[in-house]
Amino acid sequence: MAKYTGPRCRLCRREGMKLFLKGERCYTDKCAFERRSYPPGQHGQAQMRAKRSDYGIRLREKQKVKRIYGVSEKQFATYFERADRMRGQTGHNLLQLLERRLDNVVYRLGFASSRMQARQMVAHGLFKVNGRNVDIPSYLVKPGDVIELKEKYRQNPFVQENLEAAVRRGIPQWLELDADNFKGTVKALPTREDITMPIQEQLIVEFYSR
Secondary structure (H helix, E strand, O other), rough: OOOOOOOOHHHHHHHHHOOOHHHHHHHHHHHHHHHHHOOOOOOOOHHHOOOOOHHHHHHHHHHHHHHHHHHHHHHHHHHHHHHHOOOOOOOHHHHHHOEEEHHHHHHOOOOOOOOHHHHHHOOOOOEEEEOOEEOOOOOOEEEEEEEEEHHHHHHOOOHHHHHHHHHHOOOOOOEEEEEHHHHEEEEOOOOOOOOOOHHHHHHHHHHOOO
C-alpha cells in the first residue's frame, strides 16, 4: 500500500471515530469529525445506516488500527505475523508491538502532537535512544531505553507547546517523562490497559485467521 497523502480527517470519518491524526486540532471544535461524523463521499450518510457483514466489521477494525498507528498494509501484516509467534494473546501482542514503535513513543511522551509529526521528527534525526542517533520510526523500544531530544532542537516553541499539552492530558504509566531535560524513559512494556483507544483486537485476529 502506498503512503496516504490525502486529508487526515477523511480517515476519521471513514472509520466512524476520532483517530487523533491531526494533533491539537482533534481536541477542538474545528475537528471535521465533530461537524460531519458520517463517512465521506456522496453516499456517506447512507453508508452509515447500511448493515455491515461480518467480514466488513473485521476489515474496518483492522483498517482503523492500521490508520491510528500510521503503518502500511505490509507493515501491519508483518506485525501480526510476529505477534502470532510470540507467547500470549496475539491481539495483545500486536498492540504492544505497535505501541513500542519509536514514533509512537515520541508521540506518547508529548514531543509531537500526532504520530505523523512524530514520525517526521524521528526520520529527520531529532532523537537519540540511549545516547545513539536513531532515525527509524519503526524502531522498537524496550524497558530501560531513554529517548532524548537533541539539544539543538529543545528551544523549538512547538516542541515546548506539545510537551505542555501532553503533561495536561497525562503520560502513559509505562513511560516516564523528564520534561525539564527533554527525556523520556521506557519503564516497562505497555499492557492492554495502557491502550485507551476503543480497539477490538480480537476482530483483527479473526480477520487474519479467516
